[in-house]
Amino acid sequence: MKIDVAFIWTAFVHLLSAIPTTLLITAVSVTVGFIIGLIGAVVRIYKVPVLGQIATAYVTFIRGTPMLTHLLLIYFGLPVIVDAVSAALGLGFKSSSIPMIGFAFISFSITAGAYMSEVIRSGLLAVNRGQLEAAYSIGMTTPQALRRIVLPQALAVSLPNLSNSVIGMLHGSTLAFTVSVVDINAKAQIVASTNWKFFEAYLAAAAIFWGLTLLIERLTALLEKRINLYNRGGVA
Template sequence: MRIDAAFIFTAFLEIIKALPLTLAISTVPLAFGFAIGLAIALIRIYKVRGLHRVAGAYVSVVRGTPLLLHIMIIYFGLPMLFDSLSAQYGWGLKSSSIPLVTFVLIAFSINSGAYMSEAIRSGILAVGAGQTEAAYSIGMTGPQAMRRIVLPQALMAGLPNLLHKFIGLLHGSSLAFTISLQELNGKAHIVATTNLKFLEAFIAAAFIYWGLTLLAEWGTALLEKRLHTYNKGGVA
């Protein structure tokens, strides 16, 4: 058996066409997950009455179950809920009109929100209380101190975890193939099956994933360098 090196390049060109969908599955949930994670982290830190226990349960359940399970629950459960509500309120819409990628984006956002909440919470708690008190002493309000002093340093402290989560979403995007989405992994399966050259197709996909991971690490290094100014006393 010989590896067809030329076909690796051919497969690369075919598989790379699925890059936009993979990036969407990786970046959109990262943004929504950050918003969810920030809200959950603040709720748990300030122990908001009636919500902090729910927030804690959400983090525990999501982190205690696999991502593939989240995709399947959303994929099978959300259409049932949507169709039931549509029939009850006369929306005149069916779940079949919802794009498949929507289910993946929701599942990934819910998953990343739980993990990112822990990264953000640990980053906020790592900032000394004295810095917040100093912010109050110069006339800042609580939200201003959080936005200008605490959060930049918390983001700096939690940056490695945030990078890890992005890479996890990038690699986890391959699970979207389970509901027939043609992201990088799904496209590699199609190219491999069509040409009966599985090893070459998956080697090409591996190079793409590796390249995206290197780009993410490079971008994070640049962001870390910028945020490092806050450790020297700067404010935004």
């Protein structure tokens, strides 16, 4: 097989238009997933009745099932629920109005939340319990102590793993093509279908993902360096 180097560049140029969609899916899923993960981690650590058990079950189920399965469950299950609720309340809203990328947002955010919950929980547990008790001794409430003392240190400890989660969601966003979202991977398939040069098209896609991954790693390194300037005692 002869590789068409010129077409790799042609495909690369065509794939650039799909980068915003991939980054949007990643950004939304990571942001919402972080919020879900933070809430899940806190209720599990503090053993909040009912919510703690629900969070544990959620994390166990999501981490124990494939990401593609979550997407398909949302894609086929959510419209049924939305249409049923809409009909019961007389809203007149149809699930067909939901954009395809919306299913990806919901599914990937749920997936990211479960994995980030474990990352954040490990970071919170790494912070010395004595710092929380010291915060109580000067009159801080638990939310104040978490926000001002515990969370900043926990996030600093968790940063490398959080970076891995971001990269994982970036790569996982390629599954969005299964619900007709044109991301980088789907665009590569479309470009290659014109002349069946799939190898060259996917090489171009791989180069873009590699570049984006290196960018995330670089930004993480800079953020770690900045955080360490203010981290004199660590979490010990």
